[in-house]
Amino acid sequence: MNKLDELFRGKAKSVYATDDADKLILFFRDDTSAFDGKKIEQLSRKGMVNNKFNAFIMQKLEEAGINTHFDSLLSEQESVVKHLEMFPIECVVRNITAGSICRRLGIEEGKDINPPTFEFFLKDDSLGDPMINEFHIQSFGWAEAEHVEKMKQLTFAVNDVLKALFLEGGMLLVDYKLEFGLFKGEVVLGDEFTPDGCRLWDKETRKKLDKDRFRQGLGGVIEAYEEVGHRIGVKFED
Ligand code: TMP
Numbered sequence: 001m002n003k004l005d006e007l008f009r010g011k012a013k014s015v016y017a018t019d020d021a022d023k024l025i026l027f028f029r030d031d032t033s034a035f036d037g038k039k040i041e042q043l044s045r046k047g048m049v050n051n052k053f054n055a056f057i058m059q060k061l062e063e064a065g066i067n068t069h070f071d072s073l074l075s076e077q078e079s080v081v082k083h084l085e086m087f088p089i090e091c092v093v094r095n096i097t098a099g100s101i102c103r104r105l106g107i108e109e110g111k112d113i114n115p116p117t118f119e120f121f122l123k124d125d126s127l128g129d130p131m132i133n134e135f136h137i138q139s140f141g142w143a144e145a146e147h148v149e150k151m152k153q154l155t156f157a158v159n160d161v162l163k164a165l166f167l168e169g170g171m172l173l174v175d176y177k178l179e180f181g182l183f184k185g186e187v188v189l190g191d192e193f194t195p196d197g198c199r200l201w202d203k204e205t206r207k208k209l210d211k212d213r214f215r216q217g218l219g220g221v222i223e224a225y226e227e228v229g230h231r232i233g234v235k236f237e238d
């Protein structure tokens, strides 16, 4: 399989075409961005860490019966994935209050959410990724009703698998964001699952081990990502 042109450059990953129309190459760059691209920095080893972290999680999800786009690790910073047609939607599940829900609803950080709650956001940095609802998705044609149902079902299925996985490593899965696409008519998990797109706290100390370290300037960002990985069994060294 040969790597062809860059099709898309995101804030932290670049997507390349290949000579197989059904496959893409994701290149995890060392860039870290937050606040819809307003804060961007290069963090050494980040691309490698997130590439291997994502591969590990996607394989765990596949083992649990959740279809993902992941195919194989190609290099330190690259993975081969299925070529999905992405929905312009972000699916967020929250188990504990943090981030935007605290600002929007005036709730303090760290409260358990029972049952876990679900939110859709429109993937559009220029608009600040606004929260949307299922009526918006239907009315503006961003996804069909049956695909929306499937995205919700899969996002909650991911919660069951990953809450347990992180808890075994002494961590709380506070919240996370997933993106889906269609592959040959099926809704499949795409994008990535790394500490860039979720919140993870140490269960005892509630130390933040995710991108909030970057957003809030707490330092030790990649060290925290590696610690999370080590605690759940990700191998970063060859
Ligand atoms: P929020 O608190 O900013 O709404 O984010 C909730 C979770 O989803 C948090 O773990 C970060 C993740 N997220 C992204 O990674 N990208 C996004 O564009 C959004 C809206 C959320």
Ligand code: ASP
Pocket: 011, 033, 034, 035, 036, 037, 196, 211, 215
């Ligand atoms: N991923 C979103 C962004 O880049 C949210 C964040 O990470 O702050 O703005």
